Amino acid sequence: MPVLYGTDVSSSLLLGTAQYPSPKVLSDAIKASGSDILTVSLRRESAGSGAGGRFWELIRDLDVRVLPNTAGCHSVKEAVTTAKMARELFGTDWIKLEVIGHHDSLQPDIFALVEAARILHQDGFKVFPYTTEDIIVGEKLLEAGCEVLMPWCAPIGSARGPVNPDALRAYRAHFPGIPLVVDAGLGRPSHAAEVMELGFDAVLLNTAVARAGDPVVMARAFAQAVEAGRLAFEASPLEPRDMAVPSTPVIGMAVFE
Amino acid sequence: MQIVSWGNFMDVLIRGAGVAGLTLAHELSERGLSVTISEKRDGLSQSASWLAGGMLAPWCERENAEETVLIHGRKSLDWWSRVLPGMVRRNGTLVVAPPRDTAELSRFATRTNGFDWIASDKIAVLEPDLEGRFAKALFFQKEAHLDPRLALSALKGKLIEQGVRFEFGSDGAKQWGGLEIDCTGMSSRDPDLRGVRGEMMILETSELSLSRPVRMLHPRIPVYVVPRDENLFMVGATMIESHDGGPISARSAMELLNAAYSLHPAFAEAKIVESGTGVRPAYPDNLPRVTINGKNVSLNGMYRHGFLLSPHFAEVAADKIIEASGKVT
Numbered sequence: 001m002p003v004l005y006g007t008d009v010s011s012s013l014l015l016g017t018a019q020y021p022s023p024k025v026l027s028d029a030i031k032a033s034g035s036d037i038l039t040v041s042l043r044r045e046s047a048g049s050g051a052g053g054r055f056w057e058l059i060r061d062l063d064v065r066v067l068p069n070t071a072g073c074h075s076v077k078e079a080v081t082t083a084k085m086a087r088e089l090f091g092t093d094w095i096k097l098e099v100i101g102h103h104d105s106l107q108p109d110i111f112a113l114v115e116a117a118r119i120l121h122q123d124g125f126k127v128f129p130y131t132t133e134d135i136i137v138g139e140k141l142l143e144a145g146c147e148v149l150m151p152w153c154a155p156i157g158s159a160r161g162p163v164n165p166d167a168l169r170a171y172r173a174h175f176p177g178i179p180l181v182v183d184a185g186l187g188r189p190s191h192a193a194e195v196m197e198l199g200f201d202a203v204l205l206n207t208a209v210a211r212a213g214d215p216v217v218m219a220r221a222f223a224q225a226v227e228a229g230r231l232a233f234e235a236s237p238l239e240p241r242d243m244a245v246p247s248t249p250v251i252g253m254a255v256f257e
Numbered sequence: 258m259q260i261v262s263w264g265n266f267m268d269v270l271i272r273g274a275g276v277a278g279l280t281l282a283h284e285l286s287e288r289g290l291s292v293t294i295s296e297k298r299d300g301l302s303q304s305a306s307w308l309a310g311g312m313l314a315p316w317c318e319r320e321n322a323e324e325t326v327l328i329h330g331r332k333s334l335d336w337w338s339r340v341l342p343g344m345v346r347r348n349g350t351l352v353v354a355p356p357r358d359t360a361e362l363s364r365f366a367t368r369t370n371g372f373d374w375i376a377s378d379k380i381a382v383l384e385p386d387l388e389g390r391f392a393k394a395l396f397f398q399k400e401a402h403l404d405p406r407l408a409l410s411a412l413k414g415k416l417i418e419q420g421v422r423f424e425f426g427s428d429g430a431k432q433w434g435g436l437e438i439d440c441t442g443m444s445s446r447d448p449d450l451r452g453v454r455g456e457m458m459i460l461e462t463s464e465l466s467l468s469r470p471v472r473m474l475h476p477r478i479p480v481y482v483v484p485r486d487e488n489l490f491m492v493g494a495t496m497i498e499s500h501d502g503g504p505i506s507a508r509s510a511m512e513l514l515n516a517a518y519s520l521h522p523a524f525a526e527a528k529i530v531e532s533g534t535g536v537r538p539a540y541p542d543n544l545p546r547v548t549i550n551g552k553n554v555s556l557n558g559m560y561r562h563g564f565l566l567s568p569h570f571a572e573v574a575a576d577k578i579i580e581a582s583g584k585v586t
Contacts, residue, residue, distance in 0.1 A: 021321050022543035023451070054451030055498040058541060211321075213368060 002179050002201040004037075004148055005094070005126040007065070011035045012196065013226045014067065014181065015219070016206025023058045025215050030062050033219035038064045039096050039204065041071040042086045067128065069096035074109075076116045083120055095120060096128040096150070096183075096204075106156040106184075110137045114144055121145025130183050133167040135174050142178065149175060150183035150204065153195060157207045159187025162195055172199045189218075189225030196229025197237060263552070263582060267291055268435035274423070275304035276405070277545075277556050278440035279412045280567040283340060284575035286419045293422040297444070300425055301409050305442055305535035306563045308457050310483050310493050311405040312470050313337065313565055314350050316371035316397050325544055326562060327369075329569035334401050336568035341411050345401045348469035351384060352395040355519055361474040362395060372397045386465040386521060402470050404485050405564060436578070439555035442538040443500060447548075447557060452500025452536040455561070456509045457493035459485075460517060462527035473516045480516035489530070492517050496561070505532045537561055547574040549581050 002009045014037045020026035030038065038059065059066065068086030073079040076099065083095045099116055101109030108130055114137065117127045121144055129141050133151040141149060151171055154160035162168055163185070172180060182195045183204040192203045203226060212218035269285055271278045274296035282292045301307060315330030338345045352372070354362045366372065372395040381388035383396065417423065439445050443452050467484040483491040495509045510532065517524040540546050540558040545566050548555045556574045559566060 021323065022539075022541065024542035027541070053500065058451075211364070 002181075004128075004179055004202075009037060009202070011037075011223065011226075012202040012230055013192075013223050014039060014202055014204040015209060016040070016204075017059060018206055019210040020215060023055060026210070027058060027062060029209055029215040029219040030064065032216045033209070033223045035219075035223070036064050037067050038062070039067040039069045039206070040090075042068050042082050042089065065094075066090050066092060067094050067096050068092065069130075070098045072100065073098060074100050074103075076112045076119070079112070079116045080119050080123075083116075083125060084123075087125070093124055094126050094128065096130060098130045108132060108152075110134065113137075114140045117141055117146055118144040128181070133164060133171050135171060138171065138175060142175075148179045148181060150181040152184040153182050153191070154185025154187075156184045158185055159208060160185055161187055161191030165194065165198065168195060168200070169198050189221045192222055193225040193229035193232070196226055197232045199233050202226075263436035269293070270295060270433045270435065270437045271440055272296075272437065273304075273440035273442060273444070274298075274301055274413070274425075275440065275442055275559075276306035276309070276409065276563040276567045277442070277559055277571070279409060279416065280336075280571035281438065281440060281556050281574055282416050282421050283412065283419075284571045285578070286416065286421055288575055288579060291420070292416075293424065294416075295424045295427045297428050297441075298425070301413060302406075304409075305455075305537055305559075306405055306409060308455065308493075308533045308535040309405040309563055310457075310470065310481055310491060311403045311408065311564055312350065312481065312483060313345065313401040313403065314397065314470065315565060316369050316400060317350055317352065317472060318562065318565065319369040319371075320365050321368070322562075323542070323544065326566065330562065330565040333565050333568045334399075337403055337408065337564070340415065341403075341408060344403050344408050344411060346403065346469070347399075347401040349383075350397040350400040350402075350470050350472060351380070351387075352397070352472045352474065353380075353387075353391045353520070354474040356392070358474060359393070362393065365474060366395055371399055383469070384467055384471070386467065386523075387471075390521065400470075402483055403564065408564070436554060436582075437552070438574075438578075439553075440557065442557060442559070443536045445538070445555060445557055447555065449540050449546075450538050450558060451498070451541075452502075453539050453560065454497040454499040454501055454534060454536055455494040456497075456505040456513070456534050457491060457532070458505070458510065458513050458529055459531040459533075460490045460492060460524060460527035461488050461530045462490070462523055463488045464523035464526060465521050471520060473520050475516060478512050478516070480513055482517055482520055490517070490524075490527070494561075500536050502534050502536045505534055545570045547577055549577055554578065 011034045013035045015035045017040045068090050070079040070082045079099045099109045099112040101107050117129050120127050127146050128148050130150050138149050153162040179201045181202045181204050182200050186205045187208050209215050209218045269290050269292050271282050271294045274294050286292050313334050315327045319327040375396045380394050470483040472481045492513045537560050539560040543560045545558045
């Protein structure tokens with residue numbers, strides 16, 4: 001199981017809290033998933049005076065670790081300010097850092113991301129950066145003090161699954177020993193299984209569960225897929241090949257004429 | 258069933274003059290009880306219900322709500338038509354999406370029923386001003402809408418005719434001998450309730466007209482535009498986990514206006530005649546709740562479904578109250 005900033009995590013499935021039909025369904029889905037880390041957005045859900053109070057109590061009752069995020073932030077300053085507010089509010093130095101570069105594609109602004117990561121690291125934060133699968137950006141984030149990397153596999157909310165598996169494979173190979181979490185773009189359990197088979201340590205997703213027809217059942221499906229993918233990776237799956245290989249040895253078999 | 262002592266049971270005080278309080282007053286009054294409504298504010302216009310969209314759209318709501326909302330919400334169309342003749346407009350609901358978000362339409366369609374897929378020619382017939390703007394849409398023919406402000410005012414008038422007394426600007430602190438029912442939404446002290454902030458705007462333009470609510474799907478905030486009389490359009494509504502009732506934020510205003518503009522560019526020239534923020538009372542399952550626990554009697558948690566679900570839950574509450582009293586009226 002992954003170790004994130006020195007913390008043993010019991011599930012490789014990290015979930016969000018947005019867009020569920022109700023807090024009750026959210027709560028049931030989290031329990032069904034076995035997930036013990038929940039990412040929550042500060043900007044939309046608790047900005048304002050004493051806001052979101054009851055909603056947070058419901059989340060606290062779930063007894064999971066909260067990973068606040070800076071979703072919706074478009075600049076270094078905004079992200080840093082939001083991270084500090086989150087630290088106050090949730091009493092954690094964990095922060096999922098999102099610096100959005102483009103309103104429509106929600107692609108991370110990797111330049112601002114690295115800068116914000118450096119500032120937050122120096123301020124004592126444990127930064128979980130939402131990034132692209134660009135290896136050089138990954139290296140810069142590690143230099144900035146990140147100990148976890150969270151590349152996307154497709155745009156946020158797109159449900160496309162890994163659009164560039166070769167890049168993810170190269171990413172995994174390039175950062176052995178660094179906990180890697182695929183964040184964003186997962187639509188189906190098979191997507192999660194696929195990236196876990198590549199050797200990623202965990203996946204983080206929200207919409208695929210929250211907006212499923214039955215979020216509780218879908219949460220279970222993702223939990224099982226993540227476990228299957230991880231087990232498959234540890235069991236070292238076969239590599240594909242072009243020619244058939246008989247399952248049963250041919251040599252030495254009796255020949256009837 | 259335990260028989261509860263509520264003093265002079267035939268005299269009932271309802272706290273709160275939102276849609277929950279008024280519909281319940283109607284149901285209790287119809288069952289022969291004498292009802293007084295006490296509202297701490299000066300009039301009807303400060304309740305969350307005043308800012309509602311007024312859509313009687315159980316099939317659309319089913320997309321992101323439990324089946325209960327569809328089953329019980331359906332009854333609201335007949336309830337409002339019967340209680341306030343002429344108030345309900347049964348023109349259906351149109352659901353559209355910007356061209357690049359058409360996948361959202363398909364997703365929406367898999368989550369509910371009661372609609373037809375229609376193409377641009379049919380859209381043009383239903384809403385001539387939207388001609389050529391959308392290639393396809395979902396048409397929920399059985400749905401309806403009403404103007405919540407006209408409906409609340411008319412219901413109040415009807416209740417007064419039926420002998421219901423109103424006390425506005427009353428904190429209701431005085432001793433009441435009989436049964437008290439809490440319908441005060443977020444003013445209630447129920448610890449299970451939370452607030453879900455909703456922001457809305459009213460735009461005025463004579464450059465286009467619509468006959469029915471139009472929902473614009475968007476991955477982040479689905480927005481609806483509801484036509485009202487006198488060239489007014491209600492645009493709503495955000496859903497934010499917060500009990501902050503402060504003024505609309507710039508971001509929310511931007512999102513709502515953007516959606517209206519992408520529905521039709523004529524909205525760019527519309528006047529913003531009003532913006533408002535209401536806080537919806539909600540229980541953890543986002544469904545209304547009738548509570549009868551000794552002296553604690555309440556109808557609350559309408560969430561975003563006040564006009565849709567109040568009729569059913571007011572009937573349930575009225576029946577339960579009469580049953581719990583052990584009296585037959």
